Amino acid sequence: MPTTALPEVEWAPPKTSDNGHGGFHHDGHRGFDRGDGRGGPRAIPPADKYRIGMWCALGAIVMLFVAFSSAYVYRQGLSFDWQPLQALPVLWFNTAVLLISSLTFELSRRSLRRDHTTPFRAWLSVTAVLGLVFLVGQYVAWRQLAAQGIYLGTNPHSSFFYVLTALHAVHLAGGILALGFVLRGAVRGRFTSARRSAVDVTATYWHFMDGLWIYLFVLLFQLG
Amino acid sequence: MGLAIALVLLLLCVASVFLFSGHYGWFPPLVSTFTDYDKQFTLTLIVVAVVFILAQLALGLFVWRYRDRGNNQAKHIEGNNTFEWVWTSLTFVIFIGLGILGQRMWADLHFTEPPADAMVVEVTAQQFQWNFRYSGPDGQFGHTDPKYVDESALNFIGLDPHDPAGKDDIMTMNRMVVPVNQPVKVILHSKDVTHSFFVPWFRIKQDAVPGMTITIHFTATKTGEYEIPCAELCGLGHYKMRGVLDVVTPQEFQDWLKKQATGQ
Amino acid sequence: MSEAIHEAHVHHPPKGFIRKYIFSLDHKVIGIQYYFLALFSVLVGITLSLLFRMHLAWPNASWDFMGKLFPTGMPGGLMTPEFYLSMVTMHGTLMVFFVLTTAPQGGFGNYILPIQIGAEDMAFPVLNMLSFWVTFVALVVMMMSLFAVGGAPLSGWTAYPPLSALGSISGPGEGLGQTLWVISLAIFCVGSMLGALNFITTTLNLRAKGMTLMRMPLTVWAWFTTSILGLLAFPVLLAGGILLLLDRVGGTSFFIPAGLVVNEQLVHHNGGSPLLWQHLFWFFGHPEVYIAILPGMGVTSQLLATFARKPVFGYKAMVSAILGIGFLGFFVWGHHMFVSGMSPFSAVAFSLLTLSIGVPSAIKTFNWLGTLWKGKIQFKTPMLFAIGFVSLFVTGGVSGIFLGQTGLDLYLHDTYFVLAHFHLIMGVAAIFGIFGATYYWFPKMFGRMMSETWGKVHFWLTFVGVYCIFFPMHIMGIAGHPRRYSDPSNFKYLAGMSTYHQFITIATFITAAAQFIFLINLFWSLWKGKKAEDNPWHATTLEWTIPSPPPHDNFGGKVPVVYRGAYEYSVPGAKQDFIMQNSPEEV
Known part of the structure; x- marks a missing residue:
């Protein structure tokens, strides 16, 4: 999974370097200036490799879910055996939980931008807990469906439901793992308003997972 | 070495003309009403043969002609926009033209209802x-x-x-x-x-x-x-x-x- | 996370053997690891092709010694059809994924790209290591499938369901072997995506001062574009692989329709669609063709310029062509499916898009010829392979003009004509790119020169050999010989094909034997080759500004500054016939 990209992010800025490549970026010369006097300042600071990497990862994740979505639409359009499931109430609850978690993440980042360390850590922890609650909620949804006798192979809609929710859960678990690393760094006091690229990148991923879930929820239950 | 490459490429062209015109293994005789197929194949074959032979021979010729002879000098040429436009448009017209012509037989089969x-x-x-x-x-x-x-x-x-x-x-x-x-x-x-x-x-x-x-x-x-x-x-x-x-x-x-x- | 030992400016490699050579974070070591992974796979792939070529030439001959080696696949020395199909399937899978995808990109891209843009390493070294080891695990699983109980997979490298989805019921090789095959590919997808992400970030973010986009060597452009293709195409194969795996083991019906009767048994599935797999597979599969060939195109441009002592003709046009091919490559997958039962209207659109992708390919060919024109060509071994690449690219490319037409594909689809086409263009041409790159960068990578004499012998045998193998396949396809037939003699109209098969098999054995010259040259030169200078080819790009082999941190802690484009050869008024990218020389 592209989520494995996350532990790569430098959670704790070392004393002498920003990426373990000591000094290499510190001369301030690297980047897009042309070296012949015609260039301007560099467009992308080096620390933002995490941002580029994250957007690449999101691009790959988008393609993965685009592929599943087109398979979904194609399969639904072709078959006579499509038996749509109803959205379980617990899924609405999970959706709310995940939405709130994005909000708490933003509250956490706002605190960090103002260097309010305690609320930063607190909201970050709340976010991680809400993420876990979401995963547990998804598991409950699976158990409820199984209790109704609806399994992976029961009908195409249930197949897609299990596959899409499982893949989303795997990706979200990656996000929680990343949050764990960020929290560890936060507890050790390694983030400040000036040094927060790991927090920002994780937030991008987190909000993306939130949006992805909304998309999947709509695709699975609100369309067709 | 340049001459050897040129000769091998020439041999390749001769051999391919020989193989493709000698019919040492070819389509079985056409016995259906889809006669467009063989016409389109022949047309494509002629166009492709010209492109293929010109390209291989040009490659062979350049490699031989512009080999390092010790005293010659490479010319610093960065490109030529006119050439780029000419060969881009030319190949576009040829390829797409063939592609459009190639739809005839397809239309016969798929866009025409059987009687x-x-x-x-x-x-x-x-x-x-x-x-x-x-x-x-x-x-x-x-x-x-x-x-x-x-x-x-x-x-x-x-x-x-x-x-x-x-x-x-x-x-x-x-x-x-x-x-x-x-x-x-x-x-x-x-x-x-x-x-x-x-x-x-x-x-x-x-x-x-x-x-x-x-x-x-x-x-x-x-x-x-x-x-x-x-x-x-x-x-x-x-x-x-x-x-x-x-x-x-x-x-x-x-x-x-x-x-x-x-x-x- | 990164625990590489670092001091200010100069970095020393890790001390222990394992950290230095096995779980290394150094892009150079990882590149070499990828290269040897591909070398292993290509040896297995070639061996498999020798086995099935033997059978095709003499289908009724009994090879006693082979019977002892493969008691189940060749009982009494006679090859069974399922063994034949397994060989074909594994040959295709290993070559496409573990050779053509890994060596040009994971191997040379990893080693050379960071140096060519003036970086110390990839953007994410740990991720880079992870990409390699994930790919390695995929290879291990793939090799396990070769020896799986119930036979190696035999659904072809395209693994069309329902054949590949039904399990053992549909025949030998469809049990555990096919399951492992799917799992291996899914793992491979993950490794490739991680690699692609790393390449893109590295290219965008770690370029040295002055290394503007339009000063990047065309190799970098090719690796960069290839990474974008990989990043966007592999997830789609991953999705398809997950669904196929679930159809096999999870009781789902994504690709298996209802009411199948297989071997007299009614299969209980809902109404899935076999075409859905084909769409997912080829949406990945067509960009995959360019993933295999684009790095070879970049290498060819680099080599032609270096050894013709001329700038690449039409650098900007070349960059546009690479990007154009990459972009169009996502919209032509349907040309693999003209006879699949797909809508005939979309087939027309796919056909015209397919023919238009020939335009950037033609632009590349013209510009390569333009690069040679009025040059001063030095016939070093890498150059020979680059020239061979151009010839093979033309030959393999023009047959695409037949196959891209919906009408003509009606007959040629799934015949030997297709085999000729894709082997020449994405198989052999890409391999020539790898050979050219090996001979060219070997001195940089290992600090020693490979033997020129044996390199030339290797080139001539291989160049003539591959034409002898693949050119006659056009004729066999025109005669209507379908692919994946273990023995055409059941059909009267194919009676004349055995001569072709025998000729091709003999050519295959000679060409395969010629590869030993390469292998011996490679390993002999590793230890005994002549010491290489820093810049033995008098080339211009950044990798030639540093020692051979490069130090652990490439530039010894000094940051290179780039003053000019990548191909300044034979500039009038310059001191030498080349000016390196980091040279501030005013002309």
């Missing part, structure tokens, strides 16, 4: 044989269901024994008989995996996909026995999945139908 009087044959592929079915005198195919498949009773396609429309259906295995000059509509099915119905003499090929019904049509123009290889990997017996297409005179066809009907 209303076309004879209908149902083809059901399975590992590793071709099953053919004719509707018989009533002009209707009997209902089929996978649950009736019983190979020991030679009911390969699962014909419903209770459906009266199926009583007179004629079924054959690996042998398809059609009258000459008669448009034939083929309804393709597959029982298990994907197969491909290929009649080289007719220049047609169509996958038989399980779960799908695909129709194609053709008109044979010459009597004779033709082979139907399977052209999509279908398992270990793929290479021996062979059907025979027997193109006969209308009279012979009527006789054959009668014989099949009484044989049932």
Whole structure:
């Protein structure tokens, strides 16, 4: 999974370097200036490799879910055996939980931008807990469906439901793992308003997972 | 070294002209109404041959002509926009032109309905044989269901024994008989995996996909026995999945139908 | 996370053997690891092709000694059809994924790209290591499938369901072997995506001062574009692989239609669609063709310029062509499916898009010829392979003009004509790119020169050999010989094909034997080759500004500054016939 990209992010800025490549970026010369006097300042600071990497990862994740979505639409359009499931109430609850978690993440980042360390850590922890609650909620949804006798192979809609929710859960678990690393760094006091690229990148991923879930929820239950 | 490369490329061009014009292995004779195929193939072959030979010979010539001779000097040329535009537009016109012309035969097969009087044959592929079915005198195919498949009773396609429309259906295995000059509509099915119905003499090929019904049509123009290889990997017996297409005179066809009907 | 030992400016490699050579974070070591992974796979792939070529030439001959080696696959020395198909399937899978995808990109891209843009390493070294080891695990699983109980997979490298989805019921090789095959590919997808992400970030973010986009060597452009293709195409194969795996083991029906009767058994599935797999597979599969060939195109441009002592003709046009091919490559997948039962209307659109992708390919060919024009060509071994690449690219490319036309594809689809086409263009041409790159960068990577004499012998045998193998296949396809037939003799109209098969098999054995010359040259030169200078080819790009082999941190802690484009050869008024990218020389 592209989520494995996350532990790569430098959670704790070392004393002498920003990426373990000591000094290499510190001369301030690297980047897009042309070296012949015609260039301007560099467009992308080096620390933002995490941002580029994250957007690449999101691009790959988008393609993965685009592929599943087109398979979904194609399969639904072709078959006579499509038996749509109803959205379980617990899924609405999970959706709310995940939405709130994005909000708490933003509250956490706002605190960090103002260097309010305690609320930063607190909201970050709340976010991680809400993420876990979401995963547990998804598991409950699976158990409820199984209790109704609806399994992976029961009908195409249930197949897609299990596959899409499982893949989303795997990706979200990656996000929680990343949050764990960020929290560890936060507890050790390694983030400040000036040094927060790991927090920002994780937030991008987190909000993306939130949006992805909304998309999947709509695709699975609100369309067709 | 440059000369050697040039000579090998020249040899390649000569050998390919020799191979492609000598017909040491070529299409089987065309015996259907899809005559556009061979015309389009020849046209494409001529265009491609010119492009191929020019490119290979230019490569050989440049490599030989501009070799390092010790005292010569490479010329610092970064490019030429006029050239770029010329060859871009030229190749675009040639390639797309051929592509558009190449749709004629496709349209004949896929965008033209078979005539209303076309004879209908149902083809059901399975590992590793071709099953053919004719509707018989009533002009209707009997209902089929996978649950009736019983190979020991030679009911390969699962014909419903209770459906009266199926009583007179004629079924054959690996042998398809059609009258000459008669448009034939083929309804393709597959029982298990994907197969491909290929009649080289007719220049047609169509996958038989399980779960799908695909129709194609053709008109044979010459009597004779033709082979139907399977052209999509279908398992270990793929290479021996062979059907025979027997193109006969209308009279012979009527006789054959009668014989099949009484044989049932 | 990164625990690489670092001091200010100069970095020393890790001390322990394992950290230095096995779980290394150094892009150079990882590049070499990828290269040897591909070398292993290509040896297995070639061996398999020798086995099935033997059978095709003499289908009824009995090879006693082979019977002892493969008691189940060749009982009594006679090859079974399922063994034949397994060989074909594994040959295709290993070559496409573990050779053509790994060596040009994971191997040379990893080693050379960071140096060519003036970086110390990839953007994410740990991720880079992870990409390699994930790919390695995929290879291990793939090799396990070769020896799986119930036979190696035999659904072809395209693994069309339902054949590949039904399990053992549809024949030998469809049990555990096919399951492992799917799992291996899914793992491979993950490794490739991680690699692609790393390449893109590295190219965008770690370029040295002055290394503007339009000063990047065309190799970098090719690796960069290839990474974008990989990043966007592999997830789609991953999705398809997950669905196929679930159809096999999870009781789902994504690709398996209802009411199948396989071997007289009714299969209980809902109404899935076999075509859905084909769409997912080829949406990945067509960009994959360019993933294999684009790096070879970049290498060819680099080599032609270096050894013709001329700038690449039309650098900007070349960059546009690479990007154009990459972009169009996502919209032509349907040309693999003209006879699949797909809508005939979309087939027309796919056909015209396919023919238009020939335009950037032609632009590349013209510009390569333009690069040679009025040059001063030095026939070093890498150059020979680059020239061979151009010839093979033309030959393999023009047959695409037949196959891209819906009408003509009706006959040629799935015949030997297709085999000729894709082997020449994405198989052999890409391999020539790898050979050219090997001979060219070997001195940089290992600090020693490979033997020129044996390199030339290797080139001539291989160049003539591959034409002898693949050119006659056009004719066999025109004669209507379908692919993946273990023995055409059941068909009367194919009676004339055995001469071709025998000729091709003999050519295959000679060409394969010629590869031993390469292998011996490679390993002999590793230890005994002549010491290489820093810049033995008098080339201009940044990798030639540093020692051979490069130090652990590439530039010894000094940051290179780039003053000019990548191909300044034979500039009038310059001191030498080349000016390196980091040279501030005013002309």
